[in-house]
Amino acid sequence: MASSLAFEGVTKRYDTTEALAGIDLNVEPGSFIALVGASGSGKSTLLKTINRLVDPTTGRVLLDGEDVTTRDPTEMRRRMGYVFQGIGLFPHLTVGENIAMGPRLVGEKLTGERITELLELVDLQPDMASRLPAELSGGQQQRVGVARALAGDPKLLLMDEPFGALDPVTRDALGTRVRDLHARLDLTTIMVTHDMAEALILAERVLVMDRGRIVADETPQALASGKGGDIAQALVEIPRHQAQRMKELEA
Numbered sequence: 001m002a003s004s005l006a007f008e009g010v011t012k013r014y015d016t017t018e019a020l021a022g023i024d025l026n027v028e029p030g031s032f033i034a035l036v037g038a039s040g041s042g043k044s045t046l047l048k049t050i051n052r053l054v055d056p057t058t059g060r061v062l063l064d065g066e067d068v069t070t071r072d073p074t075e076m077r078r079r080m081g082y083v084f085q086g087i088g089l090f091p092h093l094t095v096g097e098n099i100a101m102g103p104r105l106v107g108e109k110l111t112g113e114r115i116t117e118l119l120e121l122v123d124l125q126p127d128m129a130s131r132l133p134a135e136l137s138g139g140q141q142q143r144v145g146v147a148r149a150l151a152g153d154p155k156l157l158l159m160d161e162p163f164g165a166l167d168p169v170t171r172d173a174l175g176t177r178v179r180d181l182h183a184r185l186d187l188t189t190i191m192v193t194h195d196m197a198e199a200l201i202l203a204e205r206v207l208v209m210d211r212g213r214i215v216a217d218e219t220p221q222a223l224a225s226g227k228g229g230d231i232a233q234a235l236v237e238i239p240r241h242q243a244q245r246m247k248e249l250e251a
């Protein structure tokens, strides 16, 4: 069963910066959520309160009804996949060893078969397992990052700008693949992205953040039809304008 999440009055303060200014949010099991908003609006901080890279100043984050600060971080993270921009593959370890790293930290050994299966999930050839990360393209490395995140059989997938550095074609293909895996593996997925078009296409619920607050919480359909307020609509205007320009070119 996919994980549920709840944020209750979550704040995070760094000296004078209020990175999170009071977040109340429920995430249903199986949802695919996109977090969008300007740089510095608190998206990454919010994501990191889930896997405890950041602990809230006040408030609570509940994973499947349990406060994440009361759980063993290693065991809890094992049940979560985390994909971030820059990937963070270990350069001196093979692709297979990188994928097996998370389970290994908690004393589990992945079989070659399982590594093959994980590579196939992200459309990579099994023989990639013996290569070093530097012998892969950026898009292939990012796919390895996704395979690694899925290695512990997570019920929650956290992604922080996972496709940011990729070319548009690879980005689109990998986005579609992740959407498909989300459904197939019964995941709850939260994806931080700068790209409203990507959020509208992949997610079923889009949260817009501004200065540590969630200022819009809408479906892509609602955002496309003009709902969500000024900050959300300013972001929707970009893909809308691009689509309009394309239409004009076709005419």
Ligand SMILES: Nc1ncnc2c1ncn2[C@@H]1O[C@H](COP(=O)(O)OP(=O)(O)OP(=O)(O)O)[C@@H](O)[C@H]1O
Binding pocket: 014, 017, 018, 019, 037, 038, 039, 040, 041, 042, 043, 044, 045, 046
């Ligand atoms: N470790 C830290 N120490 C001090 N301030 C921090 C720290 N981490 C984040 N902040 C501040 O908290 C605010 C929110 O940062 P956060 O990284 O969550 O934003 P973001 O929306 O993910 O931005 P971006 O889209 O640029 O990645 C920013 O003002 C940032 O400078």
